[in-house]
Amino acid sequence: MREVSETVSANTQKRVTSQDVAREAGVARSTVSYVLNRTPHQTIPDSTRKRVLQAAERLGYTPSSAARTLRRGRSDVVLCILRAWPFGSAAGTLLAELTASFSERGLSLVTHIEGAGMKTPDKVWQEISPAAVLTYHPVPRDTERAMRSAGVQSVVVLFSAENETAGNLIRPDGRIGRMQAEHVIAAGHQRIGYAYPEPPALQDFAGPRLQGVKTVCSEAGLLPPDVCTVPLDAQSASNAIKHWQSLPQPVTAVCAYNDEVAQALIAGARLSRVDIPGELAIIGADDIPTAALATPPLTTIRIDHISEARRIVDTVTATLAGKEPPASWDTAELFTAVIRESA
Incomplete structure (x- = not known):
């Protein structure tokens, strides 16, 4: 009976909070917030910063994504809506590079593939409240307005047409x-x-x-x-x-x-x-x-694909920061002819 009780107790243990970290480190909760969020312009001694980080590690503290969303006014999620393409090596490489590049900027890439039996894109973005949406086909104006009203700050269309359209990032295929x-x-x-x-x-x-x-x-x-x-x-x-x-x-x-x-x-x-x-x-x-x-x-x-991913990420993060996105693609950088024996 004791073994069962201990298991139940372990499974129902409450989530470690920033208040727990503050108590463990012997500092104010605001100090924990400043340290863990790397808040700029704070004069926190290195010894205090180290104590907070060590306390968070000992307790196994992980920041609440919901709390971060409330604090920042947006989530850390970028939603990428894909059509049901046959995914080969090239598409897999690009998605891996996008995931890594967004992660470097503190953002998480979530992909959703459209298709029969899947949730509609509208359902997905409404449920996860992303900071940005990437899509490979144009978004209807009323849908984009609804996204922005719901807090989506950046909607970037990644489709391969050569024509220039405002708000789109066009890869010159x-x-x-x-x-x-x-x-x-x-x-x-x-x-x-x-x-x-x-x-x-x-x-x-x-x-x-x-x-x-x-x-x-x-x-x-x-x-x-x-x-x-x-x-x-x-x-x-x-x-x-x-x-x-x-x-x-x-x-x-x-x-x-x-x-x-x-x-x-x-x-x-x-x-x-x-x-x-x-x-x-x-x-x-x-x-x-x-x-x-x-x-x-x-x-x-x-x-x-590394340059392509960085270009996409730069566009999204610039928009989230309220800045102008970078200039159009540099095709000399993006594409290279590899000469072998077949032609």
Whole structure:
């Protein structure tokens, strides 16, 4: 019976408060608040500061997120609303970098994926009261007004269209397509194909990349790229390659939506006994880890996800601080062509 009582007592132990820390350290509660919140312009001796931190550690004190929200007038949460994309290596890398970068600024990133059976985004932001909301598609005006009325201080739209819209942070994905086309045209290719991804949800990114390829072809006086949707299987990719080779002016270089689609094309080329890059050059995008391991190694456009994450975080934190967000993307910093053997 004693063992059961001790277990119940341990499980029902009350949360350690800042008052407990103050009592343990022998200081005022306000001093604990100043030390643990790193409040500036306070003349607290280092010995007192150390005593408070040691007391908090001994007691296992963790600040109440609700109390912080009341004190600051906002939460420490950034809500990122994502569509139900097929998440690959590139998306995972960006989310990891965003999480780390926000954490460095004292903010926690929470992701929510839209889809059947999921809570609606409205339900989510109302329940967690975030300081900021990131979304990959435009927010209706009435929804944004409701967010701001509820205390959301920053609403940033991260979608890949090239058009400038106030309040949006636009990643210039069209530049990826431009760089792909510029590379293969500089290598002497005059008929370009484009391998479009199968999932419709990826059109936010694939559309601008394709448009970048179209623009460069037009500027070079070439035919528009011949577009084929390429699922991630070798037979479908082989069929696309056969189509490109059957054209009156056969395609000799393909710009793929990303490295996964490009690697499907490499597999399809093996089925079709098409030499890469001798008969067909292929260039991808993202520079995922397996790109260098492909046979032949894949030429691609690398995206600097660390710079991308910092740019997003800088935009959000500037808005939260009431400052002007940084200037537009520096594409020279964000994208780099990685030349290997496939193109």
